[in-house]
Amino acid sequence: MDLAQQIAELEKLSYERLGEQAAKKISEAIALACLMHEGQFRKLDATPYVSHCLSVALNCLSWGLVDPPAIMAALLHDAIEDAPEELNPSERIAQLDPEVLSIVLALSKIRNLQTGTGDLPATYRRILQAASKDLRVLVVKIFDVLHNSETLHVHGPAKAKTKASIGLIYVGVARRLGMMALAEALIDYLLPNLMPVQIKRAQKVLLTLQEQGKESMERLVRNMKLILEEGLAQDFILEPKKIADYFLLAEQPGTGRLRLVGWPVFRLKLFVEDDDAAWHALGKMHGLFGPLPRHIRDYLNAPRVNGFRALSTRVFWEGQPLTVQVVRTRDEAANRMGILAKWGVSGPDPARYMRLLATLGDSDLRMSEVHAHVLPDLLDVYTPKGDRLTFPIDSVVVDFAYLVHTDLGHRCVGARVNGVPHPPDFILSDGDVVDIMTSKEARPQRAWLDVVKTARARTLIKEALREQDIGVQGVRRNLKGHFTLISLVVPDIFWSPCCLAVPEDPIRGRLSADGRWIVHHAECANAKGGHWEIGSWAINNQEPKLKVTFNIRHQSGALLSVLELLGQLDVNGHSIESKGKSGDIFSISMVMGGQPISTMGKLLKQMAKIEAVQDILSYSWLD
Helix, strand or coil, rough: CCCCHHHHHHHHHHHHHHHHHHHHHHHHHHHHHHHCCCEECCCCCCCCCHHHHHHHHHHHHHCCCHHHHHHHHHHHHHHHCCHHHHHCHHHHHHHCCHHHHHHHHCCCCCCCCCCCCHHHHHHHHHHHHCCCCCHHHHHHHHHHHHHHHHHHCCCCCHHHHHHHHHHHHHHHHHCCCCHHHHHHHHHHHHHHHHHHHHHHHHHHHHHHHHHCHHHHHHHHHHHHHHHHCCCCCEEEEEEECHHHEEEECCCCCCEEEECCCCCCCEEEEEECHHHHHHHHHHHHHHHHEEEEECCCCCCCCCCCCCCCCCCCEEEEEEEEEEEEEEEHHHHHHHHHHHHCCCHHHCCHHHHHHHHHHHHHHHHHHHHHHHHHCCCCCCCCECCCCCCCEEEECEEEEHHHHHHHCCHHHCEEEEEEECEEEEEEEECCCCCEEEEECCCCCCCCCCCHCCCCCCCCHHHHHHHHCCCHHCCCCEEEEECCCEEEEEECCCCCCCCCCCCCCCCCEEEEEEECCCCEEEECCCCHHHHCCCEEEEEEEECCCCEEEEEEEEEEEECHHHHHHHHHCCCCCEEEEEEEEEEEECEEEEEEEEEEEECCCHHHHHHHHEEEEEEEEEEEEEEEEEC
């Protein structure tokens, strides 16, 4: 489709869906976008750059974002960062519509002052924080990512993988906003570039299982027609599952994993008029086919965080499990399109997404923490009053406490889970009823950071640990600008691997962003400036073990040189683990001991000088 055709199609669709007045404004935005990107072409296919802006706007409108300022912002989303300064893009957009300028500013990349390239984490945070006040920012960005994902094939494999990883960040956001169809489209474009081998294998298995079940499903359809004759449902569809149904995001931004593809590979949806009909239909399915225990969910009366409403279950059909959803007809569009479902009718309903928006508006969140918050929800837990809260899998009691209230998390000493007392790090299970136990003397613990799964809990714990009155284990703050290390074996101290400070070395230290005490050698270039304090040691006759993680080249005799050093110093090796990192580099973790601190410090520094040892990644002292 050439540029003129794109413009004509967008103008026609705008007129049909938004009316004559809005269509005129969008035509003005089209003309402005063409001016801002005049003479600019995409490097890879030499098409006019503005065609990308037109495609994003077309996608927004055709998928249901019937909002004139949002469509104009989609057209102009790259204008501020790409247009020549003499065109005064910000001023021209403001003249067109100040509301559009607000959205475009939030969508524009933040540049790294040192490299001049886009600062992805900073841009991501700004987009999400702006979305806490105006969801259109987030929705337009997702459609921008969608169109970029459609053209990844024109890049080389390495660059396409990098871009796909960045795009994957927004899959979780689309899912959380209920836009499941949009998330599926993103996954279809992105995964072949991220995990091509796994995708081909998974698709092959999925198609094989679906082909094997084809005749069985045809018999099921004939049975379902008989059920419809009883008037228990208005209609039904039997749909094959997609690869997206087996894909889970990981906590690290831009990563994910495929679950093993297996039964059920089909989904049966029954459409009913109201709640009573839904429960009758569910009972009929259970009576005919038999339910699988622990797979019955009432999302009709307690919808998921993304607004999904249905009764969900699994039944047996001819020896194989089958996913069944009983959906009120009026809910189907919202279940698939989420916040876009009724945008042009009643406007978006941000109340359904307030927990997401509250987190997105937290300026202290890091990129990974925001990303963790938009992971698929896998765990439903209840308060004693019956309120349901939803968490990532493996969430713990402290996650629950912080989601209820900040002070409840700070004072948490455990919880009664289904009536049984458990500690704060107890892992919750689906369906648990949790009653938090507190104490006025309790304080947040650094160890909680290793077990919590929610962004809110991690952020609030870090904030509390940064408070001076919490204190840092193993560190005594004597006078302003001076500290003393009184213990080595504490998790509150971070031993910087860049300079390998050991007892009796001159040292400097300061409090980190997460409340730990960072220790450097006093002469380290990374420990210069007025915010560092001068340190001293008060370690008496301790013989802790030393744990060191380092990179080593994969060559003959490389590890032997490390072991020979242990022999020379008469140090005992307690454990060793290795992990391949690249073709010729391995990561080794060793725990050693049996000698005084002075000897262990000497060992660490001599180990760093061994030719085969590439980097000391970390070190710490253990009991």
